[in-house]
Amino acid sequence: MFACIYGRAFPERGRDAATLLIDLAFTFSPLVEQTGTDTVVIDVDGQELLFGAPVSSGMPESDWALNIANEITRRATLSDVKVNVSIAANPDVAIHAARSFKGITVIPVGEELRELGGLPLKMLDYSLAGIDQEKAEEIRETLGLWGIRTFSDFAKLSIAGVAQRLGQEGVRLQKLAQGKSERHLHLFQPPVGFEQALELEHPVAELESLSFIFARLLNQLCANLNSHALATNELRLYLKLEDKTKYKRAIALPVPMRDPKTFLRLLLIDIESKPPQAAIIAVMIRAEPVKPRELQTGLFIPLAPEPERLELTLARLAKLVGAENVGSPELLNTHRPDAFRMTKFRLNYRSGKNAGNTSRLALSAGRMRELPAMGFRVFRPPWPAEVQSMQQRPARINARGASSSYVICGQVVCASGPWRTSGDWWRADLWARDEWDVAVRSSSSEQSDVLCRVYRDLQSEEWFVEGVYD
């Protein structure tokens, strides 16, 4: 059985009223069709137990449909909406009845034509038969010429004649008038919103209490994503604080995920690093829906951390040493010494067919240099040094870093240089220096000579130790 709700004088009330009608329909059944802005159809099969007539009232059991219609009308009245309600075995019959008769109409099975037969033909909704406007006008004009005025007039015509003269569209239209059309409901899909919100009765100031709230919201959010076969690559957290301020955080994920435990840990780590300044009175979490990650795994793909665990590890490392100290280094396109920036570390997935290709690896190994490259360890910042020169060459060095454990102090036994470099002369922080590679022999210790790179800053005329070869 189908119930149709037709909202009277709806065009004046706008889209809000249409939403109201949809909401009203969903309170009865999840199977709802929005036929128009003023019309919705509900599949009410199986609701006999909910709306069946009480035995004491003596009402026939088949009158449960009337009970549903009454309940719909009652709830609509509470929402200040005037509606016509009709219940029939056919959704199209219910639609025509609701649009044509005021109040409640219940059409028993088999009596569709008797109930609707008297309706004028202009009430026939051509769109329900899938007929476009132009063809509908043509058929309507033809029927008018034939003297067909009502549903019953049209229903009585022979189907062969209608098919011959009006084609298949005419046949579908005649079945619609007879109340014998067959179709399924075009179910209304509520717009998917991947956000969860909760207003708290009491302000929450502790992270532990908040974690339970987060867990609940994230579980719902991930279940919602899962039901739509989606994942998210960005989580946004909005907190309303007791001091009327708002707190926002966004967590960008390297790959689409939908694991509530991972999300919970990431949110907690993030909040711990930058806690809100007041107690929380409302929480909202929003997820950006994207397609889930598709990765073809294989036997020969090299080892790599799981993205979810890696993201957690990166968050923990950022909390431990600071976000600016964790990541993937990237050299800048400049000659300025030690110019680099940190970027977010991301896993590199290359094409599976190349990964693990032994011949390719062998080729790569073949291209490697025969001698290992000389390592260098750079001091950040460079160590200020006291340098004694002899014949314009460094002869003795004494340097110690601010936080270093050892000193470079001793006689220069060998020096090579100077190598003059400069750059960025158009900027305020220009640099110009003479570099020397020196071997320093400590007079106190027995250890071997320290090979280091020193330079004289041409701006300040001061010496620095840039680092050591190692």
Add this chain to the structure above:
Amino acid sequence: MLNAMMTAALAKTEIESALAQRFGAAFQRREKRPIEILPTGVNEIDALVSGLPRGAITEIVGAVSSGRTSLLLSALAVATRQEETCALVDCNDTFDLWSAKTAQVDLDRVLWVRCNNRLERAFKATDLLLQSGGFGLVVLNLADVAAKCARRIISSWWFRFRRALENTPTALVVITPIACVRSCARMVLEVNKETAVWLEAIPVALKSDDARLRIKRSREPATTQARHLSLVTGSNQNGSPESLLPHSRLFRGICVRVNQERPAAWIGSPVKFSAQVYL
């Protein structure tokens, strides 16, 4: 005698089965898996020990300018070329990106954690990385930590790392100024600098020790092959075309002697290799 042995064996089996019922597999003897190896990229070392053992700690010990970082960069270059994900925990923030690039390290595959001279942070970061799993090579760089601080590192950290690494394909390399990992290290490599090789240098000190520092003077153009051949000692004298370019700073490289202290000494003499400065 035979009966006594049989009785003892049966009693042992009974005790083991009883313990197994009570404590599960905690008392069962584990089978040792064959050790997987990650090559270091230094042919001389790989020829002898194949490389760095996975699922274990390798300690590289040496003084300043001994060649520890050169060996490390070589291992990192090999690991990243094999498309493995690597992590470098840099206790003193001394990792030089230009030398890593010239060593052909793929920096996109290296997670760099800078600890700003905080030793405890370095250990915690290493622990997080090992617990996370999935890394092919994790490096804990304590090269600039004072020897007295290295000696004070509590052993429980190393035991924890060793336990976390068991049965994983991750190789943990620790660079230290003195040997401090002790029994938890499966392999300890002691690195010493034998000689420094200069393209053109001027001895400044009045008493230069030729036995330790070999200085080659040359006034010929730096791009001739003959000149390059005269500088690099041992079997590595066949200079490749790219190595003909002189380093701008005129320092060429070092010859390194590596001795394996653990689990056993090298058979024969220590391994020697050279590290060279590339432009």
